[in-house]
Amino acid sequence: MKRILLPFVMALLLIACADEKKETEPKPEKELSFSIKSIEKRLNDCEPEKGECTFISMIFPVAENDSIAAKNINREIENFLINTIDYQDEGGAEKPEELAETFIQNYKETAQEFPEYELPWEATINGKVAYSNPKIISLKFNTDIFTGGAHGYRSTRYLNFNAENGKLLHTEDIFSSEFIDYVEKDFRKKQNIPSNENINSTGMFFENDEFHLPQNIGLTEEKVILHYNAYEIAPYAAGNFIMTYSKSEIKQFLNLKANKPKA
Missing domain, CATH: 3.30.565.40 (Fervidobacterium nodosum Rt17-B1 like)
Known part of the structure; x- marks a missing residue:
């Protein structure tokens, strides 16, 4: 009889431990809506x-x-x-x-x-x-x-x-440090600013004469949007400056886990 009861008791203990573990484990957060x-x-x-x-x-x-x-x-x-x-x-x-x-x-x-x-x-x-x-x-x-x-x-x-x-x-959470150099080269090309001249040589007013990424960076399913508002880097009359990149184009600079390519 003891040989029969022992496995039965052990099984009950295992089930009890499993139930206790389920109760103590934190429940995953629901996806935000x-x-x-x-x-x-x-x-x-x-x-x-x-x-x-x-x-x-x-x-x-x-x-x-x-x-x-x-x-x-x-x-x-x-x-x-x-x-x-x-x-x-x-x-x-x-x-x-x-x-x-x-x-x-x-x-x-x-x-x-x-x-x-x-x-x-x-x-x-x-x-x-x-x-x-x-x-x-x-x-x-x-x-x-x-x-x-x-x-x-x-x-x-x-x-x-x-x-x-x-x-x-923040910017450093989204991009690697090399991204700013990539964008500056593209920005200079699109705004006709020579690579060997000051970033403000054509009328921009980047602080301390140094290129910087915009305060506003947007994300969509396929793209990254860099949005400089009016007054941010140029006179009000110049309006906004918007630069858009596909995620596949700049994937080597993305820090976001959800966007990193699979190994």
């Missing part, structure tokens, strides 16, 4: 499409599940919205909803202080998911702001994230 949130505020319910209307409109993606990655991404998105529109150093808005109220209130205060001021303010941010896979998420935001002056502010901004933890990816 996004919804679109819209916040709009108008002065005196005016209609933007009819003109002469002070308004703010923000349309942006929101990471859906309650994971750490989603919280990190949503916090970075909110920070971007607030830092783009709210110019107060201290005591500014903490949430996009507050930002919309503050924008309208700031216009009212300006109009009261300067009764002759008649130009309406406008702020529009449209964001979307440009690219997403289990490793990488790239968000794109187009911004148009006018709060007086000779012309408004228009820009494109990309935010790239590690999809596993929601942390922002």
